[in-house]
Amino acid sequence: MLENSIAPNVVIYTEMIDGLCKVGKADEAHKLMLKMEEKGCNPNVVTYTAMIDAFGKLGKIEQCFELLRDMCSKGCAPNFITYRVLINHCCSTGLFEEAHRLLDEMKQTYWPRHISSHCRIIEGFNREFIASMGLLNELVEDDSVxxxxxxxxxxxxxxxxxxxxxxxxxxxxxxxxxxxxxxxxxxxxxxxxxxxxxxxxxxxxxxxxxxxxxxxxxxxxxxxxxxxxxxxxxxxxxxxxxxxxxxxxxxxxxxxxxxxxx
CATH class of the missing domain: 1.25.40.10 (Tetratricopeptide repeat domain)
Known part of the structure; x- marks a missing residue:
C-alpha cells in the first residue's frame, strides 16, 4: 500500500494494532499507533480500547490511564467497552478505588440496564467491591432481573x-x-x-x-x-x-x- 502511495485508513491501522496486541506485542502496537498519528490518521475508540486492553493484560495500568487521558484530550470519548476493559484490569491489580471512580464515571454515560451487560461488568470484581457500589441492591429492587x-x-x-x-x-x-x-x-x-x-x-x-x-x-x-x-x-x-x-x-x-x- 505504501509503495503504491495508498495511505492506510483508521480501520486498517486499528486491525494491525489489534493484531499486535493479541499476540502480546503491546509496545510495537503502541509505536504503530504513534506512527499513524504522525501520518495524520487519528486513532478511534476501538484503537485506544485495544491498546488499553493490551497494556492492562501486561499489568501496565499507568499506561492504560495515560491512553485514557490522551484519547479524552483529543476528543475521542471512551465507550462502554473501554470502561469495562479498564475497570476489570484495575480490579485484577487491586486498584478498587480507581475502578470505583471509573464506574461512577461510566454510570453517567454508559450504564447498561440489561442483565447480560451487568454480568459482563461485574466479571472480575470481588464481592466487597460490588457491595460497595450497591449493584446487587440496585438489581434486587428490580424483580425482572x-x-x-x-x-x-x-x-x-x-x-x-x-x-x-x-x-x-x-x-x-x-x-x-x-x-x-x-x-x-x-x-x-x-x-x-x-x-x-x-x-x-x-x-x-x-x-x-x-x-x-x-x-x-x-x-x-x-x-x-x-x-x-x-x-x-x-x-x-x-x-x-x-x-x-x-x-x-x-x-x-x-x-x-x-x-x-x-
Missing part, C-alpha cells in the same frame, strides 16, 4: 480462585430463596467437586445435605466426587458404603423405569 446470574459469576470466580469458603457463603445466600434453589444445581455440583478435590469432605457433605434439603436432585457425578473426596482423606469404609448406596439406587431406578414402561 435474575440476580442468581450475578451470583453465579461471583461463585464461579471464587471457585476458580480457590476461595471455597467465600463461594460456599455466597451459595448459601442465593440458595435461601426457594425460587432459585433449583437454578443453583450447577453451583452445588461445582462446589462439591471443588471441596472434595481439596479434601474438605465434611464441608462437601454439608453442602450435599443442604442441596437435598432444598429438593435439588444431585447428578450421579456429584456422588462420585464425594466418593473421591472420601478416598483422599482415607475414609475408605465410608466411600465403599456410599458406592454401595449408589449401586442400590441404580438398581431401583432401573426397576422403576422398567415397571413404568410395562
Amino acid at each position: 435474575p440476580v442468581d446470574s450475578l451470583y453465579r459469576i461471583l461463585i464461579d470466580n471464587y471457585i476458580k480462585a480457590g476461595r471455597l469458603e467465600v463461594a460456599v457463603n455466597l451459595l448459601e445466600e442465593i440458595s435461601s430463596s426457594p425460587s432459585v434453589a433449583v437454578a443453583c444445581k450447577y453451583l452445588y455440583t461445582s462446589l462439591i467437586e471443588s471441596l472434595s478435590h481439596a479434601s474438605k469432605v465434611d464441608k462437601a457433605f454439608e453442602l450435599y445435605a443442604s442441596m437435598i434439603s432444598k429438593n435439588v436432585v444431585p447428578e450421579l457425578s456429584t456422588l462420585v466426587h464425594l466418593i473421591k473426596g472420601l478416598t483422599r482423606v482415607d475414609k475408605w469404609q465410608e466411600a465403599l458404603q456410599l458406592s454401595d448406596s449408589i449401586c442400590q439406587m441404580n438398581i431401583r431406578w432401573v426397576y422403576e423405569e422398567g415397571t413404568s414402561v410395562n
Whole structure:
C-alpha cells in the first residue's frame, strides 16, 4: 500500500494494532499507533480500547490511564467497552478505588440496564467491591432481573480462585430463596467437586445435605466426587458404603423405569 502511495485508513491501522496486541506485542502496537498519528490518521475508540486492553493484560495500568487521558484530550470519548476493559484490569491489580471512580464515571454515560451487560461488568470484581457500589441492591429492587446470574459469576470466580469458603457463603445466600434453589444445581455440583478435590469432605457433605434439603436432585457425578473426596482423606469404609448406596439406587431406578414402561 505504501509503495503504491495508498495511505492506510483508521480501520486498517486499528486491525494491525489489534493484531499486535493479541499476540502480546503491546509496545510495537503502541509505536504503530504513534506512527499513524504522525501520518495524520487519528486513532478511534476501538484503537485506544485495544491498546488499553493490551497494556492492562501486561499489568501496565499507568499506561492504560495515560491512553485514557490522551484519547479524552483529543476528543475521542471512551465507550462502554473501554470502561469495562479498564475497570476489570484495575480490579485484577487491586486498584478498587480507581475502578470505583471509573464506574461512577461510566454510570453517567454508559450504564447498561440489561442483565447480560451487568454480568459482563461485574466479571472480575470481588464481592466487597460490588457491595460497595450497591449493584446487587440496585438489581434486587428490580424483580425482572435474575440476580442468581450475578451470583453465579461471583461463585464461579471464587471457585476458580480457590476461595471455597467465600463461594460456599455466597451459595448459601442465593440458595435461601426457594425460587432459585433449583437454578443453583450447577453451583452445588461445582462446589462439591471443588471441596472434595481439596479434601474438605465434611464441608462437601454439608453442602450435599443442604442441596437435598432444598429438593435439588444431585447428578450421579456429584456422588462420585464425594466418593473421591472420601478416598483422599482415607475414609475408605465410608466411600465403599456410599458406592454401595449408589449401586442400590441404580438398581431401583432401573426397576422403576422398567415397571413404568410395562
